[in-house]
Amino acid sequence: MQSARDTFYVTLRDRLAALNPARTMVVRGVTRPGVLVEENELVSAYQPVNAFCLHWTGLTVDAQGALPLVTMVCQITYATDGDSGNGGMDRGRLLSAMDGELVAAVSAAPQNVPKVNYVAAAGGSGLAPVTMATNVFWGDAVFGAALVNGERLERVATVEVFSYQEAGEL
Amino acid sequence: MSATTTAVSVVGAVAPVTRRVRAYFAPVDRVAGVPTVFDAAQMGTFALDAPPAPWMDLGWCSKFARKSETKVGTLTTGTPAVVQSQVRTQVEATVQLEFESWGKLQLALASGSQQMNLLQTTTGAAANGSGGLAAAAVPLVAGSTANAVSVGVTAAAQFQAGQLVAVDEDYVAQVGFVGSGVSAAYVSSPASVGNDINYIRRVSLNVGRVVGISSGVLELGAPLLAGVPGSGMQVSSLVGFVDREGGGFFQEWSGLFVMDGEQGDRVIYHYPRLQAMQSSAEMVEPLAAPLERVRLAGAFRALPVKDANDGETVLCFRSYLPGAMRAV
Numbered sequence: 206m207q208s209a210r211d212t213f214y215v216t217l218r219d220r221l222a223a224l225n226p227a228r229t230m231v232v233r234g235v236t237r238p239g240v241l242v243e244e245n246e247l248v249s250a251y252q253p254v255n256a257f258c259l260h261w262t263g264l265t266v267d268a269q270g271a272l273p274l275v276t277m278v279c280q281i282t283y284a285t286d287g288d289s290g291n292g293g294m295d296r297g298r299l300l301s302a303m304d305g306e307l308v309a310a311v312s313a314a315p316q317n318v319p320k321v322n323y324v325a326a327a328g329g330s331g332l333a334p335v336t337m338a339t340n341v342f343w344g345d346a347v348f349g350a351a352l353v354n355g356e357r358l359e360r361v362a363t364v365e366v367f368s369y370q371e372a373g374e375l
Numbered sequence: 376m377s378a379t380t381t382a383v384s385v386v387g388a389v390a391p392v393t394r395r396v397r398a399y400f401a402p403v404d405r406v407a408g409v410p411t412v413f414d415a416a417q418m419g420t421f422a423l424d425a426p427p428a429p430w431m432d433l434g435w436c437s438k439f440a441r442k443s444e445t446k447v448g449t450l451t452t453g454t455p456a457v458v459q460s461q462v463r464t465q466v467e468a469t470v471q472l473e474f475e476s477w478g479k480l481q482l483a484l485a486s487g488s489q490q491m492n493l494l495q496t497t498t499g500a501a502a503n504g505s506g507g508l509a510a511a512a513v514p515l516v517a518g519s520t521a522n523a524v525s526v527g528v529t530a531a532a533q534f535q536a537g538q539l540v541a542v543d544e545d546y547v548a549q550v551g552f553v554g555s556g557v558s559a560a561y562v563s564s565p566a567s568v569g570n571d572i573n574y575i576r577r578v579s580l581n582v583g584r585v586v587g588i589s590s591g592v593l594e595l596g597a598p599l600l601a602g603v604p605g606s607g608m609q610v611s612s613l614v615g616f617v618d619r620e621g622g623g624f625f626q627e628w629s630g631l632f633v634m635d636g637e638q639g640d641r642v643i644y645h646y647p648r649l650q651a652m653q654s655s656a657e658m659v660e661p662l663a664a665p666l667e668r669v670r671l672a673g674a675f676r677a678l679p680v681k682d683a684n685d686g687e688t689v690l691c692f693r694s695y696l697p698g699a700m701r702a703v
Contacts, residue, residue: 271387271702316394317637338386338700342637367637371386 206275207375208322209368210261212341213279214242216318220310221257228306230256254357255299257307258282272339272369279366281307281346284359293356300351300358307346311364317342320368339369388702391636391695398433398472399426399631400480403648405558406551410647410680411629415694419643423633430631431600433484434476437670438658439632441470441644441691468677468690470630470646473658473670479582479616480600485673487651488622489560489578492541492613505617509573512545512609516591521598524583524610528591536585539613540593542604543579545572555581555608556601561624576611618655625650630675639698646691648678 221228222238230239230253232246239256252258263278283303287296320337349361401411411429418427426432444467449458474481483490493506500507513533518525524542526534534540543555548565552558559578568574581604583595593610632644656672677690697703 270389272389274389338384340638340698342392367392369386369389369638 206264206277206368206370207324208320208337209275209341209366210242210277210279211323212318212321212368213343213366214240214259215321215323216341217257217259217310220313221306224306224309225302228255252282252284252359254284254286255303256283257303266370272371275368275370277366277368279343279364281362281364282359283307283362284354284357286357296356296358300360304348304360307362311343311346316344320371337371337374339371341366341368343367385700385702388697389638391634391640391642392638393634393636393642395435395437395634396439396472397423397633397635398436398474399430399633400433400484401430401629401631402557403627403629405561405627412647412680413629413631413643413645413692415643415645415692415696419641419694419696423635426631431480433474433481434478436472436474436632439470439472441468443468466679466688466690468646469652469675470632470644470649470677471672471674472632473672475670477671479580481671481673482616482618483557483559483580484626484628484649484651484675485655485671486618487626487654488619489624490580490616490618490626491577492539492579492582492611493615493617494541494573494577495612495614505619506577509571509577509611512573512576512611514609515542515604515606518592519604521602521604522595524593524595524599524604526591526593526610531588531591531593534585534588534593534612536587538585539582539615540585540595541576541579541582541611541613542599542608543576543581543601544605544608546570546574547572549575554579555605556599557581557628573611576609582613620654627678636698638701640701641694641696643694643696644691645694646675646677647680649675650678652676 218238218240221240228239229236232241242259260280261277262280265276267274285296285299287293287299317340320339320341322335322337325332326334343364343366346362346364352359403410421427445463446465448462448464450460450462451457452459474485491505494509496507497510513526513530516525516527546568550562550564552561553575554560557580559580562568581599581601583597583599585593586596587594627648627650630646630649634642653674658670658672660668662668679688679690682689
């Protein structure tokens with residue numbers, strides 16, 4: 206299941222970065238595309254703005270088929286205060302731009318990619334990620350209402366991500 | 376010394392998971408009674424956006440449902456009767472779907488009968504349900520292609536970018552199937568169509584939209600269905616399309632429906648001969664009151680062909696291309 210999560214994250218990150226290379230964030234001193242997985246970072250109450258934050262929530266497994274079908278729910282939160290140079294009056298436009306980027310990244314064909322195991326490649330081991338035998342696939346994003354939090358606009362989108370649990374995979 | 380091959384393991388074959396169905400059209404030669412045959416062994420892996428010629432993209436469709444109406448009877452003997460064997464007493468199949476796009480082809484296929492072009496009329500033409508007396512057509516000059524219709528600088532002034540046009544032959548007393556590229560109607564006698572010189576352009580599926588005009592050439596948004604226009608064809612402007620409840624003609628086409636699976640597998644349904652089995656119909660999907668989305672609804676009956684491999688009479692072919700390294 207971790208491989209499916211990592212694969213979806215990397216795919217979404219790369220697609221978003223290609224759509225808007227200027228959307229970046231600095232995490233632990235490193236500039237990277239403005240997408241992160243909340244559970245992979247240090248615990249913080251800070252909500253990044255102008256970036257997409259992925260949370261893995263729901264999980265169901267259908268074990269009736271030849272391979273167990275895993276359904277995971279990815280909650281994507283994002284927020285913006287607008288541009289300070291504009292007095293924040295462009296916060297609606299900036300949230301709309303993030304909506305558009307997320308639609309394009311999630312809905313672009315194909316909505317599936319080969320599952321990749323990144324475990325061995327983590328931590329600067331120098332080992333290459335391993336492409337697995339099945340695909341990860343996902344549905345379209347479902348968008349929640351925009352929330353006003355002081356001067357900040359926030360939204361939560363949800364994507365269902367599917368994968369097959371391969372033999373020996375944990 | 377023999378080469379060795381490293382064995383690789385296969386993964387379990389899971390049921391295909393698909394999102395939607397892509398439909399493709401190819402013409403049936405109505406005069407010769409020959410459909411377009413799709414060979415999944417040779418062409419099955421084509422990219423959905425680039426079907427092999429002569430297949431044409433009909434776009435996505437929804438509520439695709441195929442139904443076998445084939446009946447299997449039994450042969451029984453003795454008392455009490457005991458089933459000894461089975462026989463097929465009837466072979467029949469139907470397909471239903473809703474087109475996501477309203478284009479000329481989709482309208483024509485779903486209409487069930489002639490799907491006519493609303494040709495621009497002459498000034499003061501008497502009103503008629505499928506369009507009044509058409510304005511004079513514009514002859515082609517040399518140099519046309521499937522994407523660019525050459526009419527000359529003077530005649531081109533009659534057209535504007537954005538206009539719809541039909542490009543086809545004059546009607547000059549032909550009897551039988553008419554229409555370039557696709558048989559669009561059957562004419563039983565010149566009198567039945569009033570000897571209308573524009574009749575073929577009125578029913579033709581060889582239509583396009585002008586997207587630019589340059590040096591007497593009408594640039595079209597997509598290639599004409601019949602390809603490079605033949606000599607003697609003319610161009611008529613049209614404002615839209617019309618079909619009717621009733622009529623004696625049945626559209627017939629070769630159909631291809633493709634479902635791509637999420638694991639790299641593909642299911643292909645090929646119906647070499649399909650005829651509409653209902654008249655024009657729509658399905659309405661409420662969006663948010665009062666908005667509704669209207670989809671073209673089609674229902675088709677499959678007609679038979681002979682499979683060259685064994686001479687069997689069949690209605691449809693279902694092909695399955697498994698994903699890589701899946702158990703079979």
